[in-house]
Amino acid sequence: MEIVGSKKNVEKDMFILSGQSNMAGRGGVTRDKKWDGILPPECRPHPSILRFSAALQWEEASEPLHADIDAAKTCGVGPGMAFANAVRREAEPSLVVVGLVPCAVGGTAIKEWEKGSRLYENMVMRAKESLKEEGGKMRAVLWYQGESDTLSQHHADSYKSNMEKLIQNLRSDLQLPSLPIIQVAIASGDGRYMEKVREAQKSINLPNVVCVDAKGLPLKEDHLHLTTEAQVQLGNLLADAYLEHFASLSS
Structure with missing residues (x-):
């Protein structure tokens, strides 16, 4: 199969x-740690949507997007495919690949x-490797994390400064000082300080950083992870935020 994104005259956004897990996707993962395989129309594969695999290769994207990245857990539906399909539809009829x-x-x-941690350095490495192919431009970071920081007041109180440092370091290491960041205000948490983390997420005041709110989206029975339906809704919210605030920067 020919990968669309390998054509050098095709722009790749x-x-x-x-x-963490709600970005990796737990939609449709059952109690016995298996994905039910139910794929909403908004999450279907398309030849113009690619994913960068753990083996650092571009391939046609399909759920679960994080199966070989968050490999120690069972992954299901996340927000990525719904986001990509919404952005792709908005770009038509232009020949654009969403990577x-x-x-x-x-x-x-x-x-x-x-910075310096395994997770951070792997993210930077993967981003740099993905940019090596001609025609690719990094348009934004979609960030959904914070549930694990609701366990203690110290972690919740330091969340804002830690997130701001992460954004600044990532922009510096990728040499993209204006890289847009679309973060998700968490809808759930492991501990009692969820509202403190949400407050920190919504109060970050750096250029080209916007926040979408997941609160109110349906949760699974574990009261921690978004349902498949909620992940589709979140993907569309993320796409709306990107198209409203940042799509014009890519023109």
């Missing part, structure tokens, strides 16, 4: 997907993403 760079790992706190 690329997006980093990072954070997704999955980096999320479940159960990770913000400090585990600081």
Whole structure:
């Protein structure tokens, strides 16, 4: 099969997907740790949507996007495919490939993403490798993380400064000082300080950083992970935010 994104005259709009389990996707994962395989129309594959695999190769994207990235857990539907399909539809009839760079790992706190950590350095490496092919431009980072930081007041209180450092370091290391960041205000948490983390997420005041709110989206029975339906809704919210705030920067 010929990969559309390998054509050098085709522009590739690329997006980093990072954070923890709700970005990696647990939609449709059952209690016995299996994905039910139910794929909403909004998440269907398309030849113009590619993913950057764990083996650092571009391939046609399909759910679960993070299966070989968050490999220690069972992955299901996340927001990435719904986001990509919405952005792709808006770009038509232009010949644009949407390239997704999955980096999320479940159960990770913000400090585990600081510069020098395995998770951070792997994200930077994957982003740089994905940019090596001619015609690709990194358009934004989609970030959904923070549930693990609701366990203690200290972690919640330091969330804002840690997230701001992460954004600044990532922009510096990728040499993209204006790289847009679309972060998700969490809808759930492992501990009692969820509202403190949400407040921190919504109060970040850096250029080209916007926040969409997942609160109110349907949760699974574990009261932690978004349902498949909720992930589709979130993907559309992320796409709306990108198209409203940042799509004009790519023209």
